[in-house]
Amino acid sequence: MWQSVLHLWASPPADVVLICPLPIPGDPRDFSGFFDRGPVATAYQWTALATGLLVLAAVLACYLLDRRSLSRRFVWRWWTVLGAASVAGALVPLMMLYLVVSQHASAGTCTTNVLPFPEMFPVAVALNRALAGFVWSALAFVLFSLLLTRAAGWHPAAGGFFHNRGCPWPRINPFGA
């Protein structure tokens, strides 16, 4: 349940297959290696946390760093930040899987190399998580915006959440007056 909330359809995979190293000439090839579950799960957890923080920061920046009140201009700003947060949300898993948490084979799953050798995480799986991150970020941005404008937007001390409490609801159409 929580995994679905955090990762949508791209929950941390249990066994990500990798292509084992070529064997010594004459030995049979081994196709059935797997990535170590630990670093994969860690990368996914950090992805969820980082994406959540990033979207929250984007919502805060969108509302609190604006010195105006609700207008068409702010609605455009909201959509722009939403778009930027979504793109960033898609980049976070790629960054986690390729740059932050190094991925390697699970020890002993490859007969051709029983050591936990480093290996490039499969692009297809990473892109799937990136797409989920894109959608997750957009949804979270809308949700955080609604929650914060409703929860904090009733008092002037809430700054931009107070002054722009009408966005995203009832003011969501950037092409309106």
Added chain:
Amino acid sequence: MSTDLIGSGIDQRTLTFLALGGSGIRSIEPLLYLCAFGLGPRQLRLVLIDPDQSNAAVKRSRELIEMYRETRDALADQGAAGVYFRTEVVDAVGSALVWSPIADDEGLANARFGARVDRTLMRGRSAALGHLFDLLNPERVRNMDLTMGFRGVPSIGTVFMNRLRDERFFEQLLSQGQTEADAVYFAVGSIFGGTGSAAFPVVGRALADGIKGRDTTSDIAGVPPQRIGGALFLPYFTLPAPDTRDAPDGGPRPETVLFAQNAAGALPTYLNTSTGYGGLYMLGDSVPREQHRNEVGGERQANDAHYIELYGALAALDFAARPGEDASARLPVVRATAVGGRDPGWGDLPLNAASRARLVGGIVAAHTFLRILRPDGGGARDLADTLRGVTWLQLLRLKPGELVERTRALDGMGGFFRAAWTWLGEMRRSNPALALVPASGGPPSSIRPDELIEGRGAVADGRSRDDESVVFRHWNDAAYAHRGAGFPGFMHVMREGSERYARAAFSENLSPRGSA
């Protein structure tokens, strides 16, 4: 001099404003704008005195008074007339609005001066009187058409002005003076022209003396002099050389060369003798402006607005704010205020900081109103869409459609604010200019909120470029204190929010010159 129009209790008082002649009547326009911005008394009773009922100043004042009343009525219907447009404007004269000292003779076809004083009857035993009349009044004066005004000959006007004491409305004014202990009376007119110069001493004396009872009526006591004030305009304009020496009726034209002489001759009367006034405000400009035209009465006598007229209105409000003079003071108390430089600006307005904030806030409110709710004074398309989700509207528990439905009130305010904007533009273009708002004839939408007040220089000093959504931010803060207040709350939000913006954006304009 720094008038307090906020905390002085003026909003509980009645001011009877007697506008004497063209210059006095022109002071009504700024007075109405000040009232619309919430700087006026509780009630303003207007008495316009002019024999020339067709002149442009009278026509303009009539239109504005009507517009003000309609707007206030529409707001009152919504329970929202206690903020802007709080002053009830009452026509003391009656439906005619203007009292003409020659109105009693309107049945007479001949409007010439000689005919109106029955010169033809000054024969036989009255022949000596006729000779004296002729001696004092040359033929071109005797033949003046009085419906075109007194044209710089106050001695003619004085003959008719005393009819004021016979008027029913004047009796009522005096009676009201007995029942309303702090009601004040204030007359404004020029000291160098015709009607104002003729009416000013008569009005002061008549107010102070009251009316002597006749056979069937009892005396009506006069108003204590400390509650009677007046503003005298010293020569503040000149007239260009006319095309013809005489007016179209063969009578004289006002002569510029006599303005200063007339003023100098009349001033000692007010300073050294009792004319009924407890407080006198002398208003003038060291460089009188030449008018564009030299017209004698009628609609063509349409002169540009002059800042002195605003000062006349401010003098009346200052007098009402005191209220009147100290009864123990040596009367009359004479006041003057200095203007720095050639073109006066915010620093020269004799208002305290709170009153300035109210005025600047009022201009911000009017400007915002004219950018969003009634763009440039016209109808607003998509207003409901524009205001959807706006915080101040939500806090007031007003739906955009509900605000839009207040068409009459919004149209009235839009029209009145547009008139104020036009007037401010005239003042800015005038010579000397009154530099309050950089409105040089363009629509309100052409000026950003941060550029609205003269003397700020927003772009030059690197400050922000604002739009109305920045002003709305301050309206939101104000709306928090008026949650659920509906349309009446909207008026409070507009005023308080605009004043908050004024304080934030134009703080340097809120202090009188020298105190900043």
